[in-house]
Amino acid sequence: MIARLSIAAALLAFAVWIPTAAHAEDKPAGITIGYLNLVNAQLVSKALGLHEKEMGVPVKWLKFGSGGDVNNAVAAEQLDFGGVGNPPASIGVTRDLHYQAVTVLNMLGSVEALVVRKDEHIASLKDLVGKTAAAPFGSTTHYLFIVALRNAGVTPTDVKLLDMSPSDAVAAWLRKDIDAAYVWEPSLGRMVQAGGEILLDSGKMAAEGYPTWDVTVVMTGFAAKYPSYVTKFVKSECAAIDFWMTKPAETAELVAKELGLPLDDVKRMMAGTTMVPCARQITADYLGTSAQKGKFVDTLVATATFLKEQGRLPAVKERAAYERFVNPSFLEAALKP
Amino acid sequence: MSDVSVGNLETSIVRAVRAFRVSPEMLLTAATIVALTLLWFTLARLKLVNPLFLPPPEDVWRAFVTVLTKGYQGSRLDQHLVASLSRILTGYVLACLVGIPLGLLMGLSTKVKAVFDPMIEFYRPLPPLALYTLLVMWLGIGDLSKVTLLFLAALPPLTISAMQAARGIDRQYVKAALCLGAGRRQLFRHVFVPACLPVICTGMRISLGFTYTVLVAAEIVAATAGLGWMVWDASKFLLSDVVIMGLIVLGLTGLALDFLVRRAERALTPWRFQ
Numbered sequence: 001m002i003a004r005l006s007i008a009a010a011l012l013a014f015a016v017w018i019p020t021a022a023h024a025e026d027k028p029a030g031i032t033i034g035y036l037n038l039v040n041a042q043l044v045s046k047a048l049g050l051h052e053k054e055m056g057v058p059v060k061w062l063k064f065g066s067g068g069d070v071n072n073a074v075a076a077e078q079l080d081f082g083g084v085g086n087p088p089a090s091i092g093v094t095r096d097l098h099y100q101a102v103t104v105l106n107m108l109g110s111v112e113a114l115v116v117r118k119d120e121h122i123a124s125l126k127d128l129v130g131k132t133a134a135a136p137f138g139s140t141t142h143y144l145f146i147v148a149l150r151n152a153g154v155t156p157t158d159v160k161l162l163d164m165s166p167s168d169a170v171a172a173w174l175r176k177d178i179d180a181a182y183v184w185e186p187s188l189g190r191m192v193q194a195g196g197e198i199l200l201d202s203g204k205m206a207a208e209g210y211p212t213w214d215v216t217v218v219m220t221g222f223a224a225k226y227p228s229y230v231t232k233f234v235k236s237e238c239a240a241i242d243f244w245m246t247k248p249a250e251t252a253e254l255v256a257k258e259l260g261l262p263l264d265d266v267k268r269m270m271a272g273t274t275m276v277p278c279a280r281q282i283t284a285d286y287l288g289t290s291a292q293k294g295k296f297v298d299t300l301v302a303t304a305t306f307l308k309e310q311g312r313l314p315a316v317k318e319r320a321a322y323e324r325f326v327n328p329s330f331l332e333a334a335l336k337p
Numbered sequence: 338m339s340d341v342s343v344g345n346l347e348t349s350i351v352r353a354v355r356a357f358r359v360s361p362e363m364l365l366t367a368a369t370i371v372a373l374t375l376l377w378f379t380l381a382r383l384k385l386v387n388p389l390f391l392p393p394p395e396d397v398w399r400a401f402v403t404v405l406t407k408g409y410q411g412s413r414l415d416q417h418l419v420a421s422l423s424r425i426l427t428g429y430v431l432a433c434l435v436g437i438p439l440g441l442l443m444g445l446s447t448k449v450k451a452v453f454d455p456m457i458e459f460y461r462p463l464p465p466l467a468l469y470t471l472l473v474m475w476l477g478i479g480d481l482s483k484v485t486l487l488f489l490a491a492l493p494p495l496t497i498s499a500m501q502a503a504r505g506i507d508r509q510y511v512k513a514a515l516c517l518g519a520g521r522r523q524l525f526r527h528v529f530v531p532a533c534l535p536v537i538c539t540g541m542r543i544s545l546g547f548t549y550t551v552l553v554a555a556e557i558v559a560a561t562a563g564l565g566w567m568v569w570d571a572s573k574f575l576l577s578d579v580v581i582m583g584l585i586v587l588g589l590t591g592l593a594l595d596f597l598v599r600r601a602e603r604a605l606t607p608w609r610f611q
Contacts, residue, residue, distance in 0.1 A: 068574075071575060072572065075389055075575065091574055095389060095574075095575035095576075096388075096389055097389070097575070134559070137573055138574055160561075162559040162560075162561065163558075163566075164478070165558075168470070168558050168559070172473065172477070172478045175477050177478045177479070177559075178478070
């Protein structure tokens with residue numbers, strides 16, 4: 001009965017709320033953020049309640065294992081904000097998900113790496129032919145793994161590549177079911193401890209021209225309805241990044257508490273992840289400006305083209321679609337004094 | 338128009354329907370399927386729903402043809418189907434071979450029941466995905482863990498039904514047969530089997546249906562082929578046409594399997610269908 005009443009109340013609230021939305025900008029009743037299981041400044045905003053303070057609305061945080069899962073939640077319209085890497089973002093834009101990238105969460109470095117079994121004598125990517133390897137399909141590491149294999153002259157299908165979440169990959173690694181895995185921390189560290197060595201990491205791939213990153217996305221509908229709240233959200237994200245850059249020790253403690261991980265693990269993970277200060281995010285290497293979008297658009301187009309070649313996407317959209325996705329306007333507004 | 342003619346019209350429709358040996362229920366079923374398909378076409382044609390959620394039927398058909406001829410991620414549709422069916426049937430047949438005799442023993446002996454019942458009752462309600470994580474750690478990422486999960490899913494309905502069947506045998510029949518001088522073999526052949534088979538058959542049907550629902554969970558980790566894996570993988574790339582096509586193929590295959598079990602049921606216990 002109570003449940004039914006509350007459903008009725010929600011429907012009523014919805015009915016009342018729709019017509020008013022067209023007039024002046026309303027205050028959202030609350031926001032839902034889908035965050036990735038990664039180490040970046042988002043955890044600082046979460047731990048310190050920065051969004052609640054800046055926006056004055058209750059915030060619900062939902063944790064996702066990968067950007068692919070975030071995409072599914074976005075498709076189901078369950079989120080207002082989310083975090084995705086460049087492959088899920090390319091997939092989302094190509095498949096008509098209605099969202100926009102508003103800030104850079106992090107640039108991926110050694111926090112994601114290809115770990116190989118020491119006793120298998122794998123000195124180069126070529127030695128992976130005929131071996132069994134794992135990566136979470138549709139993620140940044142899956143993308144980089146195939147790119148790296150192809151660039152090394154290895155036909156990706158010559159490696160038995162299996163779809164596994166990083167935690168499943170650890171189990172398979174301990175059982176010696178897999179010889180290699182391209183995954184992220186903290187699973188990565190466990191594999192290195194259990195007889196693994198790093199063959200390649202995402203920082204190296206970025207230097208070779210294949211950067212991977214995660215961005216904050218906002219739903220296009222939410223951004224149209226509550227633009228000033230998106231700006232506020234961006235402001236508190238920038239504050240969290242500043243906190244990360246200026247107070248690394250405190251940040252490490254906050255993150256360790258947030259993820260329930262040992263401090264040493266967190267410090268290693270933080271060192272493998274690069275934060276980009278907000279003022280730099282609107283330069284050509286990152287989001288760029290509203291007038292001249294940055295390199296992220298190139299990365300998205302390159303990723304989508306690559307996924308199309310791999311038979312993962314039916315078609316690549318025109319460049320304008322990926323340009324529309326990258327939206328620095330909120331960041332520009334937030335940075336105005 | 339008078340009531341009589343309406344009645345006549347009705348009887349003549351009924352007669353015409355009978356002439357084609359089509360029951361009104363079958364007509365209703367057919368009409369429901371046609372109506373749902375029409376609704377799907379209309380929704381897609383009028384663009385009332387986002388094609389990401391419900392792709393138009395022609396896209397799903399195109400996905401079917403593409404996957405059938407060119408394949409999805411290295412395997413054609415028939416190969417995905419064979420991969421899934423061989424996993425399901427291996428797990429299911431093994432579960433039948435183990436579960437039915439075990440259930441009969443549990444029904445006949447309270448001591449056997451006391452040993453196995455707590456185990457089965459404990460794991461039965463566990464979510465298959467949670468169980469699977471453990472199986473991957475124990476048995477690895479190959480087909481062994483997948484088949485084991487399907488086996489474990491298939492087992493409880495089989496043992497429970499066989500147990501109930503054995504317990505439900507009317508003692509009067511046993512006494513009567515013994516009085517008439519039946520030997521052990523005759524008692525088994527003419528009293529036990531016919532008394533237990535109907536309940537066991539029902540259990541076998543339920544078991545197969547349940548095993549089928551666990552398929553996607555079994556194929557989520559480290560599969561490279563299989564219908565469940567195809568649906569799971571396509572959803573990661575938001576390929577909803579492949580997802581829906583896969584679900585339709587899964588549904589139809591499930592129906593076909595159920596049909597086969599019902600046929601077997603008819604063949605084994607013909608007296609129930611006279």
